[in-house]
Amino acid sequence: MKFWLSYSVPQRHWVLENAKLHGAEIVPLEKQADVLLVDHARKNQPPGTHSFRFIERSIRAGALANLDDHAVGPASRVQRPVGSRMTAPKKARTPFTDADDQLLWDHVAPCMRAGGNWKGNEIYKQLEQLNARHTFQSWRDRFLKHVVHQRRRLPDQEAVSDARTPAVVFSPAELGAFSAKDASMLYVAARDILACSPADREVPWANFARTTSHSVHDWKALFNDVILPKYHSRARSNTAEEEAEEAEEANDKEAEEAEEANDKEAEEADDEEAEEADDEEAEEADDEEADDEEDAEEEDDGEDDGEDDDEEGTEEADEEGTEEADEEGTEEAGEDAGEEEALKTCVKCLTTHSHQCPNSLPRPEPVSPYVRRVGQFESQHTAGSPTPTVDSDPFSPIERPQTPPTLLGKRKRVHQDSNIEIPPTPDQEQHAATILQPPSPPPLQSPQLPHRASPPFIREREKGGGQQDSPQPTSPLMVSLVSDAISSFSSGSPTEASSDVDSASLYHFDTAPDQPANWDTAPDDGSPDFETAPTRRREDGAPLRTQPPVPAIDLANADFDLPPPDGGWDSLDDDDDDELEEPVLASDHRSPSADPAPDEATQDEDEYASWKAKHQAAYSGLNQDDVDTILHVAIVATSFNFDTADRVVKVMVEMYRAGKSAGHVVVVPDNIPGCWTMEDDDCLRSDHTGYLKRVRRKHGIASCEERITFLHDYNQE
DNA sequence: CCGGGATACTATCAATCTTA
């Protein structure tokens, strides 16, 4: 127990010396002490302090006296009597640390979920009693202004993870001769294996047996006796919790959308006024919008803060977890590692081990036929003229404004932990506020656009001089894919509203219809896990070039952490080439090399043509260049899923119409399931755990895999 | 490079308004 002795204590030196002589540890700073000793004779001693006579009595008695008997101040400010000056106003403000926020969240969130009065004072008074670091008003203020927007996860929710993750502990007894890595790998692949017919499973089992020291029978036994029970058990619990969470989020979202709608109406009126009014009024309106954006930014910063921490945790977990969590890792470590592995594994499967990697087994989810057709369809046209699409064109008329760095324009506060001893009160705890630096964006791999080999459905665009691969911006249309910025409010994405994004478009996007209220399937964990997508800042207000810088996935260099099966990936690889001409278990993965039947390709082509024609006709009143651009962006963003693209086009066209007078900034919506923004794609390609988790939560594992496949196919073209 | 003023941000507190 460490003691701090106030300078007001009479005969302080004597007390100090004697205390030391009797083994007490005296610390120079109040913040370092467990017990604060003051002069009980003085009035207005701060709460939580004790009389120095505790030392005196203890020395005389030869044993520790009862500390509570020497309490001087009230336990907290909450308990002070009305009108009491016992607790002097805080002289120094106490910055909120992430730990504070977490504590706050942990304390209030259960009440919030239970429908309690989390906006009232009472709960914060209780919190102050628990932790007097901030006043209850401050706690409340902090929660209402910041933490509530972070939507952190409750501690118990941290345990919720996908059933595919190897966040399970295997006992050596049940594993027998198998390693935890083997079990973990199998656990990750369980979902896929289950999706296969028993016959289809034989080949990979045989491969496993061949590349490891275990027999087919052993592998099957491990899967049936150990993996499956754990998998089903976990899947059940996850499903139940996710359903509850989704229901709640749907409610939240409804409320938010209703709120948004109201705001929108008001803003709309303002907007119109601004347009019609003189310049001054217009400027005012702009200012207001700018303010709104700043507000959004603030909130997102808060989220990022939280996220940073999560991120750290995740990365820490990864370091240990990826390789060792299976054997010794904690639930948490295994989970994080597992989540990422699950994702990365799929990439790996798609890239190098599609035949044999257990993770490359067919997805149980229904795969959109369009996605498959795309690859086939695309490959049909690889021989065509290399017409650059808007995707690949840095000077494409499709603008893709980048979200500015989250902390752009924000000041970072570095609180110094001065060791200056100030005649303190307990309230004046000095603390070293650690300012968490936002994680540097993950090294995105070549943010290039997929160079599709001039599919016939992509309208040729004129190429600009000096930019051979880049069509000139022939259209005034600017399409922003920074859609996260807009819908972050509803989707929980922390990607802040970019001030670079034309505010009008933002506004209009908000009004866009067809936004399924139940789309955020991802649990909003503070979205802490939602990270601002890798963004670039648009400089000098120049329009950003957009369109799917759907970058090429650097498959060769991808660093995947899935623990390889015994024998290593290489062995599987070899076997692959030799024996698995037919990727039985990967049959559902659209192999880029799979040549589609000509008939099918033609059919696809016709389908696209008719889809395009349908929309061109529907929007014949608009600039056809712009319509074409929208159609292309939509179809790419949806991985050529025509149904989804229909909805995306509808939203984009409305945005386009609405934003026509405001600079033609159109934003690809990010809250339509199956619609991939640039940020989503960037996240998908990122090595950054947070980004991967974010996009995985947003779209789901299966969709992520499909998108990877799509981008892979698309890029290959 | 340094120091001082200006400015922005935000924790804290208190007064006031609203609601059950």
Added chain:
DNA sequence: TAAGATTGATAGTATCCCGG
């Protein structure tokens, strides 16, 4: 009427800007 909610004032701190 009390509790909850809102609003505004105050002040500490960090950062920016500029002149020396």
